[in-house]
Amino acid sequence: MGQPTNRVFSGVQPTGNLHLGNYLGAIRKFVTLQDSHECIYCVVDLHAVTADLVQKDLKSQTREIAAAFIASGIDPEKHIVFNQSQVREHSELAWLFNCVARMGWLRRMTQFKEKAGKNSEEASVGLFTYPNLMAADILLYRATHVPVGDDQKQHLELTRDIATKFNNDFKERIAEFGHGEEYFPITEPIIDGPATRVMSLRDGSRKMSKSEPSDMSRINLTDSADDIAKKIRKARTDSEPLPESVEDLKGRAEAENLVGIYAALADESPGSVVRQFAGKQFGEFKPALAELAVEKLSPINQEMKRLLDDPAAMDKILANGADRAREIASVTMREVREIFGFLGD
């Protein structure tokens, strides 16, 4: 199999409370890449059990993410939409990458430190090796590009390190089996735009997050128009009016976050948003932001509801996606087993 040159892979965990950060930082980019790339979008349910072992309802949480993909504009017929646990090759390659990755690499991962908190001895081993599974997700499809939010940057660097070590350590065998110079691509992250890191509405120093206990900290894709408006109205800000330039937002994390959200939703630059609202108080800016957020998110919300009304149809889409994903994954795994030198097929 030749190396694909424009294959996108990305995933979202079905841990509930899919939020505006996930949408602006990831899902919206997934949609735009469909015209130029061959895309594989995955509901990464194996990742979902690394932090909280017992999920409330993994099946419906999984359908919800898939519905959000489709409601946002992803075409599951032209591209592949599936959930990770249906393609067993993810787990197999992740195990082999546990042997490729070095302890020191994983110990540097800041997301593990943040998620494990002070009590890292109690964290699951899966949470620690999470980045190896993520590398397996991507490299199983030999994906060349991965659209993600800013928080995943370090994990993608680790994916590149794993690919590089594998390519170097197995160099002769990769050549011997006719796979050219490198077997795995050195994947490029796609992290750009004004909302690569959407912050909490309650605390501008924390990332908007599914697992944050306060629901007021995030806008969920399932929120009603009234909820969205209420959350934006109550969002924490300072008492200064909006400045004339983006540079003057520095040091005003909450203000900068709301301007970034507006810019991303309106498809404008933060500079142009600041120019429109320069000198205005948040009492004026927040209703405009709420109106824009409702206008952009309501159609997605309604379409998600419609899709989720028919769980059997969602399951069929995911099963069909998994069949197509498996066709690619099984070839990679067969070649990887051959390169490692395991006995068998």
Ligand code: AQP
């Ligand atoms: N606040 C954010 N701003 C921009 N992008 C974000 N992403 C997550 N939070 C933000 C991006 O969404 C994609 C899917 O994320 P994930 O499901 O892998 O979860 P996560 O990155 O661990 O963060 P979450 O969604 O807040 O979940 P929890 O609370 O479980 O950690 C990724 O591309 C991510 O960068």
